[in-house]
Structures are given as structure tokens and as C-alpha cells.
Amino acid sequence: MLRANYHTHTVLCDGSDTPEAMAEQAVRLGFEHLGFSGHMDPDIHMDWPAYVERIGALRERYAGVLDVLMGVELDNVYDPTCCPGAEYVIGSTHFLDVGSPEPLSVDSSPESMETLAREYFGGDWLALTRAYYELEARVYDRLHCTFVGHFDLVCRFNDQMRFVDETSAAYLAPALEAMEYLVGEGVPFEVNCGAVNRGRKRELYPRPELLRALHDFGGQILISSDAHQRELLDGGFDVAVRSAIDCGFTEVSILAHDATGAVEMRQVALDTL
Ligand SMILES: [Zn+2]
Ligand SMILES: [Zn+2]
Known part of the structure; x- marks a missing residue:
């Protein structure tokens, strides 16, 4: 079993447990590494200095038992300078900047997706998903993220709404273009279990066609x-x-701290898990 997770939310953003409770659970599961990744985005932004202090204290408390890392889930349209000292960055695209007073989320509700599609894309869902992947393609250039979060989040509500055929060439083409560009920049992608865990979707992010393409492009993965x-x-x-x-x-x-305290990326063979 994989004994590490780097995409972890707590009561300091929109999670339901404290960082301390998450660390206790990680030890119970036999984890070796636990990375916290509080949200910093237009909707949910933490008191960053308080977060740094709280996670730093946990890192000290668990020294030698559990390697605690302090990351951030930074949104593609948010201020990339908001989180000094973050040891790693998940680059996530939750919002589209469509000229509305505030960026609009693709991650809040079917109703808000409907509004986004109708009011800003004339009901053309493929145009919406294309705009999402055009923004997604720039996530590394904007954030210099350590890995890309939930690559195809734009389809979070597609199981219920069926607004696009996620296996069609028309949907996949801009996604593949973004993916190939990001792989070329050397940034890994996460395989994100969040939506499957919470019963929101049948498929992981990225869905199988995209995960296979990621492999064929020579991409690397983390599991979150x-x-x-x-x-x-x-x-x-x-x-x-x-x-x-x-x-x-x-x-x-x-991801792991090395002997000098810097964070490095290591590879683990999947067939040993
Ligand atoms: Zn998250
Ligand atoms: Zn997210």
C-alpha cells in the first residue's frame, strides 16, 4: 500500500478534521509521509501565517515518526505569491476567468456550471471545456507548481449532467494538447481519488483515456x-x-524531506505497493 498522501485538507480550509487528527490517522495507517495542501483560491483562502505555524509544529512533533510536509493547493487564477515557504504546490484549476465580476467555479454545483455554460459560452459545453483546458495548459507557467491537481475537474458534474461525451475526440483534443504541453514542461500529474472517494464520479482524475495518454506522453504521476x-x-x-x-x-x-531538510521527489515501483 502507498504510505503517503500530499493532497490533504483540514478545518483550516474546507476539511472536517484538524491537522492533528489527520496526522494521527496517518500514523495509524502506517504512513511515512503526510503533505498538507490547504486551499488558496478566490473562494477559500487560509490565514497563511497561522497555517505555517500549525503545520510547522506538527512537523516537529512527528520528527522521526512521520515526515510532515507543508504544501498548498494553489488555484490557477489566484495570486502565486500568497503562500511564502510552501514546500510544494499543487497547481489546480477550479475557476474560469470569463470576465465576470469574480472568477466562476467549475467545482461548486451543477447549477453554477449550468449558469457558466449558458451565460458565458452560449450553452456550448465543448467551448467551456476547451476554455478550461486552455487555462489548465498555463498552470505551470503561472504557478511553477510541483504537480498538477485533478487535471479534468471540469467534468466533476458530468456523470449527473452528461453535458459532454468524455470519450469523444472533440472533448479530448484540447485536453490532450494541454497535457502534452505540461508534460513537456516536466511537471508531474496527480491521480486524484477525491471524487471517487466521495461518490461524486465513477472515474478518477484523470479519466482512463487521459491517464493512458499521460503515460504515452512520458508523464509522471503522484497518487492523491x-x-x-x-x-x-x-x-x-x-x-x-x-x-x-x-x-x-x-x-x-x-515527496520526502532529504537529510538537509529539502523536499525531493522519489520514485516508488507500483508493483511493490
Ligand atoms: Zn483539494
Ligand atoms: Zn482542488
């Missing part, structure tokens, strides 16, 4: 539970490992 509660800290890891192997991957990346 995107946990908002302690019970789901390792939720979906078995499914993610199986999907990654099915798509041709042999290794998963993990």
Missing part, C-alpha cells in the same frame, strides 16, 4: 486521496494503483 476527512486519507489508493498499472505506468512519485 484529496482527503477532506480522516477516514478517506488513503481512500481509493488501491483503485489508483490498479489504474496506473493498467495504463502502463511502472512507478509513482512521492
Whole structure:
């Protein structure tokens, strides 16, 4: 079993457990590494200095037992200078900047997606998803992120709404273009179990066609539970490992502090998990 997670939310943003409770759960699960990734985005932004202090204290408390990392889930349209000292950055696209008074979320409700499509894309869902992937393609240039979060989040509500055929060339083409560009920049992608864990979607992010393409482009992966509660800290890891192997991957990346205290990326063979 994979004994690390880097996409972890707490009560300091929109999670339901404290950082301390998440760390206790990680130890219970036999984790070696736990990365916190509080949200910094137009809707949810934390008291950053308080977060730094709280996670720093946990890192000290668990020294030698659990490697605690302080990351951030930074949104593509948010201020990239908002989180000094973050040890890693998840680059996530939750919003579209469509000229509305505030950026509009693709991650809040089917109703808000409907409004976004109708009012800003004339009801053309493919135009909406294309705009999303055009923004997604720039996530590394904007944020210099450590890895890309939930690459195809734009389809979060597609299971219920069926607004696009996620297997069609028309939908996939701009996604693949963005993916190839990001792989060329050397940034890994997460395999995100959050939506599957919470019963929101049948498929992981990225869905199988995209995960297979990621492998074929030569991309690298991390596996994340995107946990908002302690019970789901390792939720979906078995499914993610199986999907990654099915798509041709042999290794998963993990983040760890080295002897000097710097964060490095290491590779773990998937068939040992
Ligand atoms: Zn997210
Ligand atoms: Zn998240």
C-alpha cells in the first residue's frame, strides 16, 4: 500500500478534521509521509501565517515518526505569491476567468456550471471545456507548481449532467494538447481519488483515456486521496494503483524531506505497493 498522501485538507480550509487528527490517522495507517495542501483560491483562502505555524509544529512533533510536509493547493487564477515557504504546490484549476465580476467555479454545483455554460459560452459545453483546458495548459507557467491537481475537474458534474461525451475526440483534443504541453514542461500529474472517494464520479482524475495518454506522453504521476476527512486519507489508493498499472505506468512519485531538510521527489515501483 502507498504510505503517503500530499493532497490533504483540514478545518483550516474546507476539511472536517484538524491537522492533528489527520496526522494521527496517518500514523495509524502506517504512513511515512503526510503533505498538507490547504486551499488558496478566490473562494477559500487560509490565514497563511497561522497555517505555517500549525503545520510547522506538527512537523516537529512527528520528527522521526512521520515526515510532515507543508504544501498548498494553489488555484490557477489566484495570486502565486500568497503562500511564502510552501514546500510544494499543487497547481489546480477550479475557476474560469470569463470576465465576470469574480472568477466562476467549475467545482461548486451543477447549477453554477449550468449558469457558466449558458451565460458565458452560449450553452456550448465543448467551448467551456476547451476554455478550461486552455487555462489548465498555463498552470505551470503561472504557478511553477510541483504537480498538477485533478487535471479534468471540469467534468466533476458530468456523470449527473452528461453535458459532454468524455470519450469523444472533440472533448479530448484540447485536453490532450494541454497535457502534452505540461508534460513537456516536466511537471508531474496527480491521480486524484477525491471524487471517487466521495461518490461524486465513477472515474478518477484523470479519466482512463487521459491517464493512458499521460503515460504515452512520458508523464509522471503522484497518487492523491484529496482527503477532506480522516477516514478517506488513503481512500481509493488501491483503485489508483490498479489504474496506473493498467495504463502502463511502472512507478509513482512521492515527496520526502532529504537529510538537509529539502523536499525531493522519489520514485516508488507500483508493483511493490
Ligand atoms: Zn482542488
Ligand atoms: Zn483539494
